[in-house]
Amino acid sequence: MRLFLLFTALSLSSFGWSEDNENTLIILSLDGFRYDYPNQSVDGGFSKIAKEGLRADYLTPVYQSSTYPAHVSMATGVSPIKHGILHNGFFDRKKGSFSYDPDANWIEVAPLWILAEQQGIKAATYFWVGSETDWNGTSISYSKAPFNGRVTEKEKISQILSWMDMPEGQRPRLIMSWWHGADSIAHELGPNHKSVKNQINKQDKLLLSLINQIEERKLWSKTTLIVVSDHGMSEITNLINIKEILKSESINARLSLGPAIGHIFLEEEEEMPQALMALRANKELQVYSRDEIPPEIGVHESRTGDIVLTTSVPNMLVSRNNKTPPKGMHGYNPSLNKEMNGIFYAYGFGVANKSIDGIHQLDLAPTAAKLLGIKMPDIIEGRAIQLD
Amino acid sequence: MRLRNHLLFYFLLIISKPIVSDELVTEDTFIDYLSNLSSFSASFSQKTYSDQTERVVEGQIRANRKGMFKLTYSEPINEVLLSDGINFHRYDPELEQLEIRPIENLINETPIGLFSAQPDQFFELYNLNSCVSKKDKLLCVLESQSKESYLKTIKLSLLNNTITLLSYKDSFDQEVLLEFSDVSSQEIDSKEFHLNIPEGIDIVKH
Numbered sequence: 001m002r003l004f005l006l007f008t009a010l011s012l013s014s015f016g017w018s019e020d021n022e023n024t025l026i027i028l029s030l031d032g033f034r035y036d037y038p039n040q041s042v043d044g045g046f047s048k049i050a051k052e053g054l055r056a057d058y059l060t061p062v063y064q065s066s067t068y069p070a071h072v073s074m075a076t077g078v079s080p081i082k083h084g085i086l087h088n089g090f091f092d093r094k095k096g097s098f099s100y101d102p103d104a105n106w107i108e109v110a111p112l113w114i115l116a117e118q119q120g121i122k123a124a125t126y127f128w129v130g131s132e133t134d135w136n137g138t139s140i141s142y143s144k145a146p147f148n149g150r151v152t153e154k155e156k157i158s159q160i161l162s163w164m165d166m167p168e169g170q171r172p173r174l175i176m177s178w179w180h181g182a183d184s185i186a187h188e189l190g191p192n193h194k195s196v197k198n199q200i201n202k203q204d205k206l207l208l209s210l211i212n213q214i215e216e217r218k219l220w221s222k223t224t225l226i227v228v229s230d231h232g233m234s235e236i237t238n239l240i241n242i243k244e245i246l247k248s249e250s251i252n253a254r255l256s257l258g259p260a261i262g263h264i265f266l267e268e269e270e271e272m273p274q275a276l277m278a279l280r281a282n283k284e285l286q287v288y289s290r291d292e293i294p295p296e297i298g299v300h301e302s303r304t305g306d307i308v309l310t311t312s313v314p315n316m317l318v319s320r321n322n323k324t325p326p327k328g329m330h331g332y333n334p335s336l337n338k339e340m341n342g343i344f345y346a347y348g349f350g351v352a353n354k355s356i357d358g359i360h361q362l363d364l365a366p367t368a369a370k371l372l373g374i375k376m377p378d379i380i381e382g383r384a385i386q387l388d
Numbered sequence: 389m390r391l392r393n394h395l396l397f398y399f400l401l402i403i404s405k406p407i408v409s410d411e412l413v414t415e416d417t418f419i420d421y422l423s424n425l426s427s428f429s430a431s432f433s434q435k436t437y438s439d440q441t442e443r444v445v446e447g448q449i450r451a452n453r454k455g456m457f458k459l460t461y462s463e464p465i466n467e468v469l470l471s472d473g474i475n476f477h478r479y480d481p482e483l484e485q486l487e488i489r490p491i492e493n494l495i496n497e498t499p500i501g502l503f504s505a506q507p508d509q510f511f512e513l514y515n516l517n518s519c520v521s522k523k524d525k526l527l528c529v530l531e532s533q534s535k536e537s538y539l540k541t542i543k544l545s546l547l548n549n550t551i552t553l554l555s556y557k558d559s560f561d562q563e564v565l566l567e568f569s570d571v572s573s574q575e576i577d578s579k580e581f582h583l584n585i586p587e588g589i590d591i592v593k594h
Contacts, residue, residue: 124439142439144560154465154480162441170440185592198590202483209482213464 023222023349024164025371027176027364028210029074029128030203031067032183032330034191034232035059035341037200045207046345049227050355053347054387058338058358061231063296064261064331065340068100070230070361071129071178075111077365077380081298084108085129087258087331091265093302102132102146112365113140115374116174124163124172126156131176142172153179153206161213164223174372179203181229190327191233191339211347224349224371224387228364229342231330237314239325240284249278255319256305260331261297262317263305275307286310296333313337344385351387359385414519418528419507421549427452427576428503428551430568438562449568451503455491456581459500470583471504479583486585489594499542499556514542524548 035058038046049055062073062080068088069080076083085107089099098106107130113123114135124142125131132145142163144151156177163172182191182199189195207227214223242262246253251274254265264279266272272289279287288308293299297308311317316329334340344359350371362382369376370384429450436443445465451457455473468479476494478487494500501510512533519528526546532539538559545553554566585591 146559148559152467152478152480154467158443158445158464159438162443163439166439166441195590195592198485202485202590205483 022168022173023224023371024171024173024175024219025224025226025368026160026210027074027174027226027228027368028179028207029071029177030179030181030227030229030343032186032231032233033181033200033203033229033343034339035343037182037196038204038343038345040197041201041204043208044201044204045209045211045227046204048208048211049225049345049347052353053345054351054354054356056344056356056359056385058341059228059344059361060334060358061340061342061361063333063335064258065231065334066258066331067183067230068129070342072107072111073361074228074230074364075113075128075130075176076107076109077362077369077376077382078109079298079362079381081300081304082109082379082381084300084303086263086300086303087256087261089256090303091254091256091263091305093265095302104130104133104135106130107135109379110377111135112368112374113174113176114138115369115376116372117141119374121174121372121374122170122172123174124176126159126175126177127151128176128178149180153203154209157206157210157213160210161217164214164217164219174368174374179206183233186233186328187326188328190235192235193327214348220348222349224351225345225347226364226368227343227345227347228361230361231342232338232340233328233330234313234332234337234339235327236316236325236329238284239316239318239322240282240311241318241321242279242309243319245278245282246275249274251275251278257309257317257319258331259316259329260311260333262309263303264307264309266306269306272306279307279309284311284315296335313339346387356385414521414526415516415528417521417549418516418519418526418544418546419511421546422502422510423507425453425503425573427573428571429574429576430551430571432569433567435565435567436558436562437565438560449503450576450580451500452576452578452581453504453506454578455504456578457500457504458581468583470581471500472581477583479585479589484586484589486583486589486591487594488591499539499554502542502544502554513537517541 061070064087066087069085072083072085080086091097111130113125113131116123117138117140122141126144127147131140131143160175163175182196185199186196214220242255251271252267256263276287279285290306293308312332330340332340360382363385366376366380366382366384431448433446445461447459447461449459455471457471459469461467466482470477471491475488476491514530514532517529517531528544530542539556543555544551550571552568556564558564
C-alpha cells in the first residue's frame with residue numbers, strides 16, 4: 001500500500017496552480033440534503049447563491065450513497081471501491097471490522113486536506129469523515145476531534161470565521177465542515193415530513209448567516225464557498241432481514257450490510273450455492289456471487305463479500321428486526337433513484353452567476369484542487385467543474 | 389493571547405510551589421464557599437482559545453443547587469441554555485427552535501455542576517487537587533475523577549471570596565476562560581428557570 005501511495009504521489013497530474021495564492025475555499029457538506037430541498041426554503045443562503053452564484057441542478061452521489069463513503073469520495077475524487085470506505089461500517093478480511101472509525105488510515109487514497117498539507121497549503125476541518133487523525137504520517141493543521149453531534153452549526157460558523165481571521169501564514173486556505181443537514185430527522189420521520197422542512201429552513205438561515213458574516217469582513221473577493229451534500233433520502237416501508245434468510249437455511253456467515261448494498265462473508269465456501277438460492281428466492285433482492293458483481297459496485301480485494309446483495313426503495317437490508325424502523329433511508333443506486341441526488345452550490349471568488357446541469361460527487365475534489373492549485377494524483381475519477 | 393499566557397503562567401507558578409502549611413485552610417475555605425453558595429448569578433465573558441485564535445462571547449449565568457441553571461449567550465451565539473433540573477433545553481430564537489434532552493452526564497461535560505449540583509455530588513466527580521491563597525486571591529484546581537470525563541481539570545480564581553475566573557479545557561482540548569462580573573449569591577427563585585417560548589417554535593425532543 002505504501003509503495004502504491006508513493007507511486008501515486010509521484011505521478012501527479014498537472015492541474016495548473018491557482019493564480020491567486022491567497023484565496024480560501026470553504027466546503028460545507030449538509031448531511032442528507034436532497035437535491036430538491038433548497039426549493040422548500042426561501043430568503044436564505046440557497047436563494048442568495050442561486051441569485052448571485054452557481055447552482056447545479058443536482059449532485060449524483062457515489063453508490064452506495066451513504067455518509068462515510070460519500071464524504072471520503074468527495075475528499076478523494078475516487079469511488080468507494082478505490083478509497084476503501086464501502087459504508088459507515090464494513091468488514092475487511094485482513095484488518096477486521098470498521099464501524100464509524102475515526103482512524104483515517106482506513107482510507108486508501110489521500111484526502112484533499114492531506115494533499116493540501118503535503119503541498120504547503122494549510123487545511124482545517126470541523127468534522128469531515130477521515131479528518132480526525134493523521135493519514136499515513138501526514139497531519140492536518142487544524143481539525144476538531146472527536147466528533148460530537150451536539151456541536152451546533154453556530155459553533156462551527158464561529159470557528160470557521162476565526163480560522164479566516166487568522167494572519168497570513170497561519171490561516172488555513174482549505175476549510176471543510178460537516179453540517180447536520182436534514183439527515184437525522186428525515187431518517188426518523190421520512191423525507192416529506194413537515195419537520196424536515198423546518199430543518200431545511202434552519203440550515204438555510206445558518207448558511208445565510210455564514211455568507212453575511214464573510215460579507216461583513218469583506219472577504220468574498222478572495223473566498224469561495226461550495227455547499228454540497230453526501231446523499232438524498234427516500235421513503236421506505238420494508239425491512240429485509242438477511243440474517244433470518246440465512247439462518248433458515250442454517251448458513252453461518254458474517255454480514256456487513258448497508259441499507260442498499262450488503263456483503264456476505266461465508267464461513268463455509270461450500271455453502272455458496274445454497275446461500276445464493278435462499279437469497280434469490282426473495283424477489284426484492286439482486287444477488288451476486290463475487291464474479292458477477294456489476295461494475296457500478298466493483299470489487300475490493302479484502303472488503304467485498306463472497307456474495308453481494310442490493311435492493312431498492314422501499315426496501316432496506318437489515319440483520320435484525322427493528323421496533324422503530326426508519327421512515328427515510330438512502331444508500332440506493334443513484335442511477336436508478338434520483339431521490340439519492342444531493343446538492344451543489346458555489347459562491348464567491350472564481351464563481352460565475354450561472355446554473356448548470358448535474359455534476360458528480362467525484363467532481364468536488366478536483367474542483368477544489370483547481371481552485372487552490374493543489375495537484376491531484378492520476379487515479380482520481382472526477383473532473384474539475386468550470387465554475388467561472 | 390497575552391492574558392491567556394499570563395494566566396497560564398500564574399497558574400503554573402502557584403501550582404508548582406511546594407505545599408504550604410496553610411493549604412488545608414485554603415482548601416476548607418474553598419469547600420465552604422462552594423457549600424454555602426446556594427445560588428449564583430453573574431455576567432460573563434467566555435473566551436475560547438484554539439489554533440492560536442481567541443473567540444469571545446458574552447452572556448449571563450444563573451444557577452441554583454437544585455440542578456437548575458440558565459445561560460443566556462449574546463451575539464453571535466444568541467442562545468439560551470436552560471436546565472429545569474430534569475431536562476436540558478437549548479433555545480435558539482433566530483432559528484425558532486427549542487431542543488430538549490435529558491440532563492444525563494452534562495455535569496461531566498461542562499463545569500456548570502460547580503454552581504448547579506449539590507457540593508457532595510460535585511465532589512464525587514471532582515477532586516480538589518490544590519488551593520493556594522495569595523493576598524486576597526484564592527486559586528484552586530479541580531481534577532475529574534472519571535477517565536471518561538471530557539473535562540480533566542477546572543481551574544478557579546476567587547477574589548475576596550467571589551469567583552472571578554474559571555478555566556478548563558473542553559472536549560476539543562480548547563482552553564476556555566470565563567471571566568465573571570456582577571457576581572451575586574442572592575437566592576434565585578425556581579420560577580426564574582423558565583423559558584418563555586413564543587408560539588410556533590419548532591420543538592425537538594431527544
